[in-house]
Amino acid sequence: MKRIITINLSGRVLQIEEPAYEQLQQYVSSLRNYFSKEESREEIINDIEARIAEQFYSFLQKGEPCITDTHLQEVIAAMGKPEEIAGEELVDENSSAGSSMGQSKNTVASESKRDFFRDANNRVLGGVASGIANYVGIDPVIIRVLFVLLSFSSFGIVSLVYIILWILFPAKEVESYKGRRFYRNPDDRVLGGVASGIAAYLTVSPKNIRLIFLAPLLLQILFSILNVFDDSALAEMVFNLSFGSLVGFSILLYIVLWIILPKAETTYQKMEMRGEPINLERIRQHVSEGSSVIKEKMEAWGKDVELTAKQLSEKAEELAKEAKQPSKNIFRSIGKIIALLFKIFFFLFFGGLAFVILLALVAILFAGVVSWPLQHYIWSSDYQQGLAWATVGLFLLVPVVGFIVWMIRRLINTKAGHAYLAWTFGTLWALGWVSATLFGSSITKDFSYQEKITDPVSLPATPVQKMVVKVTEPELEYSESFSWIHGEEKGWDLTKDTLKLSNVIIKIEPSNDSTYQVQLVRYANGRTEEEAAKRASAIDYHLSGDAVIANKSVISKNNNGDTLEHNVKNVSYLQLNLGSGYSIPASSKYRAQRIRVIIKVPVGGRISFDESIREKLSNVELLVHRKHNNKFDIEWTDTNIRYRSNIEYTMGADGQLKAEDGSSVFFEDVIIEETKEAPEPPPAPSAIREKASLTPAHFPAHKKLQGWGPSPLRLLLG
Amino acid sequence: MNIDNTQSQMRKGILEFCILSIIKRGESYPGDIVDEMRDSGLQILEGTLYPLLTRLKNAEMLTYRWVESPAGPPRKYFSLTEKGLVFYEELGRTWQELSSAVTKIITPKPTNL
Numbered sequence: 001m002k003r004i005i006t007i008n009l010s011g012r013v014l015q016i017e018e019p020a021y022e023q024l025q026q027y028v029s030s031l032r033n034y035f036s037k038e039e040s041r042e043e044i045i046n047d048i049e050a051r052i053a054e055q056f057y058s059f060l061q062k063g064e065p066c067i068t069d070t071h072l073q074e075v076i077a078a079m080g081k082p083e084e085i086a087g088e089e090l091v092d093e094n095s096s097a098g099s100s101m102g103q104s105k106n107t108v109a110s111e112s113k114r115d116f117f118r119d120a121n122n123r124v125l126g127g128v129a130s131g132i133a134n135y136v137g138i139d140p141v142i143i144r145v146l147f148v149l150l151s152f153s154s155f156g157i158v159s160l161v162y163i164i165l166w167i168l169f170p171a172k173e174v175e176s177y178k179g180r181r182f183y184r185n186p187d188d189r190v191l192g193g194v195a196s197g198i199a200a201y202l203t204v205s206p207k208n209i210r211l212i213f214l215a216p217l218l219l220q221i222l223f224s225i226l227n228v229f230d231d232s233a234l235a236e237m238v239f240n241l242s243f244g245s246l247v248g249f250s251i252l253l254y255i256v257l258w259i260i261l262p263k264a265e266t267t268y269q270k271m272e273m274r275g276e277p278i279n280l281e282r283i284r285q286h287v288s289e290g291s292s293v294i295k296e297k298m299e300a301w302g303k304d305v306e307l308t309a310k311q312l313s314e315k316a317e318e319l320a321k322e323a324k325q326p327s328k329n330i331f332r333s334i335g336k337i338i339a340l341l342f343k344i345f346f347f348l349f350f351g352g353l354a355f356v357i358l359l360a361l362v363a364i365l366f367a368g369v370v371s372w373p374l375q376h377y378i379w380s381s382d383y384q385q386g387l388a389w390a391t392v393g394l395f396l397l398v399p400v401v402g403f404i405v406w407m408i409r410r411l412i413n414t415k416a417g418h419a420y421l422a423w424t425f426g427t428l429w430a431l432g433w434v435s436a437t438l439f440g441s442s443i444t445k446d447f448s449y450q451e452k453i454t455d456p457v458s459l460p461a462t463p464v465q466k467m468v469v470k471v472t473e474p475e476l477e478y479s480e481s482f483s484w485i486h487g488e489e490k491g492w493d494l495t496k497d498t499l500k501l502s503n504v505i506i507k508i509e510p511s512n513d514s515t516y517q518v519q520l521v522r523y524a525n526g527r528t529e530e531e532a533a534k535r536a537s538a539i540d541y542h543l544s545g546d547a548v549i550a551n552k553s554v555i556s557k558n559n560n561g562d563t564l565e566h567n568v569k570n571v572s573y574l575q576l577n578l579g580s581g582y583s584i585p586a587s588s589k590y591r592a593q594r595i596r597v598i599i600k601v602p603v604g605g606r607i608s609f610d611e612s613i614r615e616k617l618s619n620v621e622l623l624v625h626r627k628h629n630n631k632f633d634i635e636w637t638d639t640n641i642r643y644r645s646n647i648e649y650t651m652g653a654d655g656q657l658k659a660e661d662g663s664s665v666f667f668e669d670v671i672i673e674e675t676k677e678a679p680e681p682p683p684a685p686s687a688i689r690e691k692a693s694l695t696p697a698h699f700p701a702h703k704k705l706q707g708w709g710p711s712p713l714r715l716l717l718g
Numbered sequence: 719m720n721i722d723n724t725q726s727q728m729r730k731g732i733l734e735f736c737i738l739s740i741i742k743r744g745e746s747y748p749g750d751i752v753d754e755m756r757d758s759g760l761q762i763l764e765g766t767l768y769p770l771l772t773r774l775k776n777a778e779m780l781t782y783r784w785v786e787s788p789a790g791p792p793r794k795y796f797s798l799t800e801k802g803l804v805f806y807e808e809l810g811r812t813w814q815e816l817s818s819a820v821t822k823i824i825t826p827k828p829t830n831l
Binding site: 043 | 776
């Protein structure tokens, strides 16, 4: 006894034997499969189900207790099995849908095809890739592979695009892809059958595809054997970089394809792979006879060409319509071609542009990551921080995302019915402008006032005639507190709570009495004078003076020829120990903090600079002045130490240092002399002195963006 | 040459014309159409009728409305649109031409020796 169940079919309550019901379901799903490429598949299936229900109902009306297999078979015979319907509809299958309906039907079909939908039937995530593939008319696998590869190489931007598409476009039961499919070919393979699968898709010889995959590797091997870059290291490097990455790419591509492509295992899949039209008869043919492969291939190829030509002409026609060219036939077809070329060019161009913008975006993000540890030094309030994020997000990112969205919509021809998108992006960008402006003005306000704090440095009271300036601390070295920043960076350090800089500026002035004096000046900018002063006082810098007492022995010969040794004691001098850097606490932010060390030398007093100053301290000074007209003047100067190392200077009565042996005072002058022609005799000391004393007057201390080397101007004059 | 193929090709063209003719006489639902065609000796699979009706409807040749049926849920009743009428008349003219031409061709001519 078969089980009888009660079902609701198209609004009718019916009693049916369970096996019959199962068969009915199978039948309906086979019909659904058959009509899968039909635009209104669900409607047709609903109609058919309603009809079946009606006929079942009439059986029951006639007094049958329930629907049995016999009844079902009767109904199916009247309705027709998929292959029977296919036989009746033969004309429809070979030409495009509804060709018998004439032109009107055709335009309807192509118009509905123009809209982009996500594919609700065939999806891995949101059906975006499959939707695109369906729209473009290629195997969804290709689009998926592209998505995966690009996601890897674009740091997730492509994934973002995917999500945007997912949100923007509705899903629809798009007619599924019926063409050739990408499979791995297990019958003809070296590794995973990827190459021969591609070959089957493209209908070319697998040999060619394999060669393309191997080409970068072969070339690299070939070139390294021949060793063509014997003497050009640069050329070799460029070559290795480009081909090295190509080798990597082709291997990556192969592996990704291997993973992502399904293997063509069943006869059905193998036929799909070769793009053979699939119906029951074909499969039978294929299995039993082995079939005349070449003929089928030729047919498939012919169909392919035909289809491509048709699609192209359709596209051209559409373009011509778009361009609205009311001209005669010949001109119109020329116009079509021009329009098509233009469109291709347009998209290549903008595609390239979009790619460049993507790269720029990646660079911005990367820079953001790198400057991340610095962020605590930038904004002085939550307000500023909020504005900064709004600026980055709205002002920088919105136009990029907007452009990408626009590009994609253009590329897939989505109708511009969504004005709200433009409005949304426009409004967001305007907000970005506002926050960028507010952020800028808030930051500039932080530089409104500059304050300096001058403190005397206590020195030992020993009366001396000489001072040696030295940096005894080890040079500042980056402590690698942040994993983003690598390398042996010197001259600065950065941790979560302190920024250390080594640009210490040394100024030499004449003393107004007979003692050496040292002053430490700390500068900072702020929103108010108090804020600036507070910030300046937060700068931490150590320097100290020590009296150095050296015993010096002088050996001389007296008149008798005896050697005499005198111990001359108390040959003392002051040693000024400068710290190798000053630190700024993160809590006080970076607002152009800097320091100066002013050394006052008594007239006639001597001073020398140890080479450690040049080695360990940096020479640039960033000055931020706010002028009366509210404009900022930002300049770099290199006024640090213009004096030479290990040379004794004497303070002259004019307030300028003179070199003891009468040679050049300033470092850069020495360099100029060295660059002069060697055989030329050195100029008379008096001349040099004259020049040296002139130099400060001719060359103001503030020079914009100048390094240690001689400036072109100086070279000319020197 | 495949006889099945040729037969179905011949039928295929006429099928649309027949369906439109039946609907032109008055609003009808698919069950009626099948019955009427069977009665007049034209065997068709219902499975081909439904997609055809849907396609004609999508091409704006036909329109339909739901009509309450005495037993069971409402049924779809199809009728011709303006466009469908023009299309039908075009087909009708073609059919007249074809049938007279075909009749003439297949009728053995009286030979005048």
